[in-house]
Each structure stands twice: as structure tokens, then as C-alpha cells.
Amino acid sequence: MARSLFSALAGAIFGLGLLVSGMTDTTRVQGWLDVFGDWDPTLAFVMGGALIPMAIAWRVAARRRVAVLGNPLPLTHExxxxxxxxxxxxxxxxxxxxxxxxxxxxxxxxxxxxxxxxxxxxxxxxxxxxxxxxxxxxxxxxxxx
Amino acid sequence: MIETDWLWGLLGGLMIGGAAALYLLVNGRVMGASGIIGGLVDGSARDQWAERLAFLAGLVGVPALAVLLIGGAETHLSGNPAVLILGGLLVGLGTRMANGCTSGHGVCGISRLSLRGIVATVFYILVGGIVMVLARHVLGWI
CATH class of the missing domain: 1.10.287 (Helix Hairpins)
Structure with missing residues (x-):
């Protein structure tokens, strides 16, 4: 139950972040990709902003080794x-x-x-x-x- | 209005990274949108269906509720069904083939300096830019 609750919370914050940042608006995404048009730099700020908490989280994860809800943290990767x-x-x-x-x-x-x-x-x-x-x-x- | 766009982008980005950090540290999982839904669709995540469905419920339901209450959101999607179908097929096939999308390879991969995450991000941005420019300025599809 706790797993699903925090999972739903993460999904909700993720979705609101996508909405607030404008990433649910295709003109923003395509405006960023369109370097020959009216270039929109917003996506770079979104990616930069998202990397900050996650870079910290990976450092915390490496020290904790186990997630708050008990399972091992995914510290190795392909x-x-x-x-x-x-x-x-x-x-x-x-x-x-x-x-x-x-x-x-x-x-x-x-x-x-x-x-x-x-x-x-x-x-x-x-x-x-x-x-x-x-x-x-x-x-x-x-x-x- | 234009001048504050980057600030909303940064704030939204911090929320996206915060959600990924919560999912990692509390649930012990990597927050990749394509993996979470893809594992449900192809049946490879049968033991995690409850927490994945809960994630999707939050991801679809809460922004929908926010827009219902506050309004003001637009997707500006193409009105051409062929563009939407072809785009969707390529996004679905490609993200599952590469094992990740903008959230998994981009946010979660680059932040741990994963070579795979960095290579994936370089390719999807490069090809995305080329296809976007071709489709808009040469072919006139979008």
C-alpha cells in the first residue's frame, strides 16, 4: 500500500512538473528542436532543473544502499x-x-x-x-x- | 510573459527531478515513463503492476484535475492523424528498444553520468532536431 501511495505521489509531481514547465505543449518541445525557426530555450532549463535533485539523490542512494521502503537501491546499471x-x-x-x-x-x-x-x-x-x-x-x- | 518562461521551465524541471528522487529513494526504482508503462503493456513487469498503475494514475489524473480547475493548458498537437500515428509508433518502438526515454535516459541516466543515458540523449535530440526541421521547413508536414 505504501509503495503504491508514494508511486502515485511521484507520478503526480512528475505530471505537474511537466505541465508547469510547458513540456506538455508540443510547440515548446518542437520550438526547442527547431534551431532554424524561432528557437525556444525552455527545454534546457527544464532538463537542467531536473538533473539537480536527481544528482543529489544518486549520491544519497550510494550511501544508503537500501530504499526507504526496504528494497535494495538500483545502484548498478548497464x-x-x-x-x-x-x-x-x-x-x-x-x-x-x-x-x-x-x-x-x-x-x-x-x-x-x-x-x-x-x-x-x-x-x-x-x-x-x-x-x-x-x-x-x-x-x-x-x-x- | 516571455521573460518568465525559463523560470517556469526551471521550476517544473525541479519538480520532475524531485519526483524522480522520491521514486528512487522511497520506492527504490528508476523513474522512466516509457519503462513504467511499457513493462505493463508487454507484460514484463507483472510483479510490479500495482505501483506502476498507481504511478500512471497520479501522472494522468493530477495534471488533468489541475487543468480542469485552473485551465489554460494547450497541447497544440498536430491535426494530421498520420503525423500522430507515425510519431506515436516511433516513440513507443524506439523508447522500448533503447530501454528509456527523456525521463529514464535523460533525467535519471545523465544525473548518474551513465554513458548509455548520455549516448541515448545525444541521439534522440540530434535525430529529433533533424526530423523536426525536415518535417517543418522542407516537407511542410507540421
Missing amino acids: RVVDAKLVIGSSLFGAGWGLAGLCPGPALASLGWGGWGGLLFLLAMLVGMVAAPAAKARIDRITQAA
Whole structure:
């Protein structure tokens, strides 16, 4: 119960942060990506602001080793840069540039995003379902090479 | 109005990072939006469905309530269904293939100086910028 409660709280603060920062507005995101148009620097401030609490949190996590609710903190992480990371991030970037939404803001703006927001989300879920097969395919190709 | 945009961006950013810090230190999890919903969709996170659904409920419900009460939010989404469908498919496929998006690789990865997080962020911003500029200034789609 406590896990779900704090999880919902984190989701709520995350969503409000996306709303306050303007990241649920596609003109802001696309305005940042459009270096040949009327460039909007807001996204850099959002990313900079978000990195500060998290950089501190990782330092605290390294000392605590165990989360407040008891489970071990995820202190080790994958270090291998592979084809799936590069291809996947490039595909993600293409969709992000095209529509102006990434997964967090797509969810946060669902309440007022109308049919367009719902259509984007449904397509995103279809893409997510298709991902394991695409990953396996890349693995087969890179192993054969 | 324009002059305060960066301040709202910074404040919102601190809230996003604060939420990620809370999720890490209290729940012991990395806050990645694509991973949280993706694990539910493809069934790879069956043991964590309750806390993930709770996260999504907060993420969708609370901003919706805020906009209902205060108003003033606009997504300015494209009116072209093809752009929305293609964009959504690419975002869903790409984030799950790369194991993260702007929150997981961007906020949580870069803040621990993860090489994967930095490489992912360079690629999605670079390709995002190229596609955005092509789609707007060359193809005229958006």
C-alpha cells in the first residue's frame, strides 16, 4: 500500500512538473528542436532543473544502499552501448520531433489532449508491444555480423 | 510573459527531478515513463503492476484535475492523424528498444553520468532536431 501511495505521489509531481514547465505543449518541445525557426530555450532549463535533485539523490542512494521502503537501491546499471540503444534512441527522436511528445508528457496531457492525444498514446502502445520482436531481430543481425 | 518562461521551465524541471528522487529513494526504482508503462503493456513487469498503475494514475489524473480547475493548458498537437500515428509508433518502438526515454535516459541516466543515458540523449535530440526541421521547413508536414 505504501509503495503504491508514494508511486502515485511521484507520478503526480512528475505530471505537474511537466505541465508547469510547458513540456506538455508540443510547440515548446518542437520550438526547442527547431534551431532554424524561432528557437525556444525552455527545454534546457527544464532538463537542467531536473538533473539537480536527481544528482543529489544518486549520491544519497550510494550511501544508503537500501530504499526507504526496504528494497535494495538500483545502484548498478548497464554500461554497454549497443545497436539497440542507438537505433532505438534515433527512432524515438524521429517520433518526438515529428509529434512533439515523449512518453511522460503524452500521459500527463491525456486529460486535455483530445482525440489527437489519445491517438498518439494508442500508437505509442502499439509500438511498445512491437518492440521485443524488433529487439530480437537486431540481436540476430548483430550476432551474425 | 516571455521573460518568465525559463523560470517556469526551471521550476517544473525541479519538480520532475524531485519526483524522480522520491521514486528512487522511497520506492527504490528508476523513474522512466516509457519503462513504467511499457513493462505493463508487454507484460514484463507483472510483479510490479500495482505501483506502476498507481504511478500512471497520479501522472494522468493530477495534471488533468489541475487543468480542469485552473485551465489554460494547450497541447497544440498536430491535426494530421498520420503525423500522430507515425510519431506515436516511433516513440513507443524506439523508447522500448533503447530501454528509456527523456525521463529514464535523460533525467535519471545523465544525473548518474551513465554513458548509455548520455549516448541515448545525444541521439534522440540530434535525430529529433533533424526530423523536426525536415518535417517543418522542407516537407511542410507540421
